[in-house]
Amino acid sequence: MSNIVTERLxxxxxxxxxxxxxxxxxxxxxxxxxxxxxxxxxxxxxxxxLVAFCAIFAPFLxxxxxxxxxxxxxxxxxxxxxxxxxxxxLPVGAMVGTILLIRRRIGFSSSLALLLWACALxxxxxCWPSSADYLQQMSSLVGPAGGMGLLIGFWILLAAIVILFxxxxxxxxxxxxxxxxxxxxxxxxxxxxxxxKTIVYEQYRDLARAGNIQFALYAPLPFSPSxxxxxxxxxxxxxxxxxxxxxxEYAGADVCSRMIHACRIALAIGLISTGxxxxxxxxxxxxxxxxxxxTDIFGMRLIEIFxxxxxxxxxITFVAFYGRNLYAMMVIIGITGWTxxxxxxxxxxxxxxxxxxxxxxxxSGLPLxxxxxxxxxxxxxxxxxxxxxxxxxxxxxxxxxxxxxGLGLIDQPSWGQMLNQARGVGASFIWWIxxxxxxxIFLTVLAYNLIGEALRDxxxxxxxx
Amino acid sequence: xxxxxxxxxxxxxIGFDTPRGAIVPVRGVSMSIFPGQTMAVxxxxxxxxxxxxxxxxxxxxxxxxxxxxxxxxxxxxxxxxYSEKQMQRxxxxxxxxxxxxxxxxxxxxxxxxxxxxxxxxxxxEVGRAKAYEVAEEALRDVGIADPHRRLFExxxxxxxxxxxxxxxxxxxxxxxxxxxxxxxxxxxxxxIQAQILELLQRLQRQRGMAILLITHDLGxxxxxxxxxxxxxxGRVVECATVxxxxxxxxxxxxxxxxxxxxxxxxAAGRLETIEGTVPNPGNFPAGCAFHPRCxxxxxxxxxxxxxxxxxxxxxxxxxxxxxxxxxxxxxxSTPRIGHLRTVPMDWVTDGTETPAAKExxx
Numbered sequence: 001m002s003n004i005v006t007e008r009l010x011x012x013x014x015x016x017x018x019x020x021x022x023x024x025x026x027x028x029x030x031x032x033x034x035x036x037x038x039x040x041x042x043x044x045x046x047x048x049x050l051v052a053f054c055a056i057f058a059p060f061l062x063x064x065x066x067x068x069x070x071x072x073x074x075x076x077x078x079x080x081x082x083x084x085x086x087x088x089x090l091p092v093g094a095m096v097g098t099i100l101l102i103r104r105r106i107g108f109s110s111s112l113a114l115l116l117w118a119c120a121l122x123x124x125x126x127c128w129p130s131s132a133d134y135l136q137q138m139s140s141l142v143g144p145a146g147g148m149g150l151l152i153g154f155w156i157l158l159a160a161i162v163i164l165f166x167x168x169x170x171x172x173x174x175x176x177x178x179x180x181x182x183x184x185x186x187x188x189x190x191x192x193x194x195x196x197k198t199i200v201y202e203q204y205r206d207l208a209r210a211g212n213i214q215f216a217l218y219a220p221l222p223f224s225p226s227x228x229x230x231x232x233x234x235x236x237x238x239x240x241x242x243x244x245x246x247x248x249e250y251a252g253a254d255v256c257s258r259m260i261h262a263c264r265i266a267l268a269i270g271l272i273s274t275g276x277x278x279x280x281x282x283x284x285x286x287x288x289x290x291x292x293x294x295t296d297i298f299g300m301r302l303i304e305i306f307x308x309x310x311x312x313x314x315x316i317t318f319v320a321f322y323g324r325n326l327y328a329m330m331v332i333i334g335i336t337g338w339t340x341x342x343x344x345x346x347x348x349x350x351x352x353x354x355x356x357x358x359x360x361x362x363x364s365g366l367p368l369x370x371x372x373x374x375x376x377x378x379x380x381x382x383x384x385x386x387x388x389x390x391x392x393x394x395x396x397x398x399x400x401x402x403x404x405x406g407l408g409l410i411d412q413p414s415w416g417q418m419l420n421q422a423r424g425v426g427a428s429f430i431w432w433i434x435x436x437x438x439x440x441i442f443l444t445v446l447a448y449n450l451i452g453e454a455l456r457d458x459x460x461x462x463x464x465x
Numbered sequence: 466x467x468x469x470x471x472x473x474x475x476x477x478x479i480g481f482d483t484p485r486g487a488i489v490p491v492r493g494v495s496m497s498i499f500p501g502q503t504m505a506v507x508x509x510x511x512x513x514x515x516x517x518x519x520x521x522x523x524x525x526x527x528x529x530x531x532x533x534x535x536x537x538x539x540x541x542x543x544x545x546x547y548s549e550k551q552m553q554r555x556x557x558x559x560x561x562x563x564x565x566x567x568x569x570x571x572x573x574x575x576x577x578x579x580x581x582x583x584x585x586x587x588x589x590e591v592g593r594a595k596a597y598e599v600a601e602e603a604l605r606d607v608g609i610a611d612p613h614r615r616l617f618e619x620x621x622x623x624x625x626x627x628x629x630x631x632x633x634x635x636x637x638x639x640x641x642x643x644x645x646x647x648x649x650x651x652x653x654x655x656x657i658q659a660q661i662l663e664l665l666q667r668l669q670r671q672r673g674m675a676i677l678l679i680t681h682d683l684g685x686x687x688x689x690x691x692x693x694x695x696x697x698x699g700r701v702v703e704c705a706t707v708x709x710x711x712x713x714x715x716x717x718x719x720x721x722x723x724x725x726x727x728x729x730x731x732a733a734g735r736l737e738t739i740e741g742t743v744p745n746p747g748n749f750p751a752g753c754a755f756h757p758r759c760x761x762x763x764x765x766x767x768x769x770x771x772x773x774x775x776x777x778x779x780x781x782x783x784x785x786x787x788x789x790x791x792x793x794x795x796x797x798s799t800p801r802i803g804h805l806r807t808v809p810m811d812w813v814t815d816g817t818e819t820p821a822a823k824e825x826x827x
Contacts, residue, residue, distance in 0.1 A: 356570040363522055364584040364635065365557030368549075374583075378574040 031382055034458040041454030044447035051444060055263035056090045059083055062221035062257035064201040070215040071207055078204070079219065083193045085126035092122040092184070096177060110169050117165040118177055124158050125185045129192035131155075201227040221245075223254035225261040225413045240432050247432040249421050258413035259436055265414045266444060269330055269399045270392035276334025278388055281341025282381075286372055288342065289349020289380075296346070303339045311336045312401065319407045326409055329402065333395050340387050348380030355379075382459040389452035393445040400441050415441050469540070470497035471675050472521070472560075472643055475799055477535035479513075479520055488746040489533065491516050492699040495775055495799040498643065498692075502803075503669065503676045505690035505707075507683065507722070509743050513699040514679050518645050521677075522562055523552045539643075558588045561636035565648040567629035571620035577604070578616030581635045588639040603634040607664060626657035630664070637668060644669075645677045650685065662689055683726050687711060692802045695719050698744055698754035701775055704800035705782040715784040717761045753787065761788065775800065 035041050065078035096118045100111045138147035166174050207213050228251045235252035238244055246255035288299035315332055352358055361375045402408045403416030415437040422434035479491040491513040498504045506514045519525050521537055537544040564570045581600035586593055604612035607630040620628060650658035669676055686693055694704040703716040714720045721739040741758035744750055750757055756768040773785040776795035783800040
């Protein structure tokens, strides 16, 4: 009896009797399904998935180092050696996440725990060899003791995740995931991931020119984003050709490779800054809506104050005083962008707190935390889904604007920064550096807006017949 | 006859601060409920019966609500002095509540099983698989067919009567001592009403819990209650056993209520009504709140100036009327009627012609 119930619990209605289309679905799943019926939303989703694919697998798609290199009788794997831990964690996380989404055999919280566990396991294996380098970097920033403390703290956290999360996850899922990850972990032990401090891209071309390569397997686009080809003669501002499908920029780096690697920043800035904004918005709006009265009045004034802050000027001011920092940018966009979420959640909660099922939840003795975030939030979250997708688009535009003004990142490629570089020598216009990143920004923002619009229509009660 | 009341409400007063000044919808309610007893609270809309019920669980929104005075004693412990944390341990575990509107009382985003199991896991401190077993048992107890499959269904897949059964299952899953039922059948089809009330009676007999039944349907009262408290304008005006109240009402308001119920076989063409309207909680009339509408005592000086208190006017009979026999001699007291159930004889109605029964929902 208990076993059957547990299985049902974990399967979330996946094997309930009756035809598949009659199985119950949660409200959010229902809304998502209804939104994705539209072709415009589907095209948007496909574009976002494409960008996400590029972001996750960027180093495997465009890299100067070959996957496999056989030179002078020695076999090596230069591409894997040059990876950062994050380059491995992202693909592993994406694959585990996709499998969990498609085969929904275990519940949401178990899925999340499993995902974190897989990422932590990969991260631990990948971080180990390069942690000495990180210690050095950290020591220069916060002193040797602080650096050591940070490193130990990091490892304790990682170890805690790796050891504790399996307790929350069904054993079968642990065995399957662990089994799938085992080859990768063994591989990482034999060929440790340790990005060299200075990468000499020229070495492989030198080898090729000297005829010393017996066999080499390259990534589809054999150029790293920072692989400047100046040494090969004048490679700057080459127009698109078979070798460089989107041409090269002023220093001779491949534009297509930079486009692919820039996907990561475009997605990260959108997701993280909007995530921060939604978190603050939901917390503040939830408190305002639930407690109403004085809390509401105070919160409303807080919202008005934050709405008066011009985000772009704050960003420019910050960069001017404290230098370029992607994470600071995300935080600034996040803490100035939560007001619309707070307004939405407040309005929803004001409506919901009078509802009978909320009264019933309180009357059954649930703690306030559960009532607010377990019973009210899922019923009021849908309008926030809409603003989230518009918010992500806005955040991408902020980053592009900043980069275009020359205040973005220098060392990492981003679409806005590339747009800035489309101004060639003597204010000439280099069309291929302008068109491709411009198109990417345009399409990504459009895609998020299309999805947002479809979501808005999907939750519209007038269409809810 | 059990001697100690399970719940005793002693001169409870609750006020609300509104932009147009304070109003006092509950002003000195006294009643007591004994274990295993069904206590019905009847009265017109706005007489304070729902606010009283909500205040027992500490659910009156504060602000604007405010407890102005009185005590609510659960087995001798004053609930008004409890902290929010302590109240959470009372709610659902010792006192449960079911609401009027079954269509909106269940959270649409969770399955039935999820909602029952959540409360069970919280109060009985069991794991989730065990909580689901308890939930399935609770659904079977309220007469839901195929409870295992129903556990994994969402509220929108059920009819109103089913949902009210689920609400009852949820409320009773933690075996409370007292169930507060705030007009549990008002929103239901009449045939379903009878089923739900029968179910409540059966579960009450099985478990020996007390029920505080809030209703304005006198037919429901006659069939289900042991003790009746009649409320008017934020007060209990009469409290007696169900037989006493229906046969010898000792307050003109109660008499008016009983006269305005349609009866089978009565020759009268028009239903009788009580003249006038319920006074606004913002300005109750001076003296007896009922005196402007009172058909018996119009023009009496005492009624217009002195506010009557609830006094014992007979065995198992309390009334707040200056003109009730024995009122003048008795002191003010909280009604305590420990009572074993007997079925009243001639007040059995089929419940079809209740004044406020809503149209059944699809």
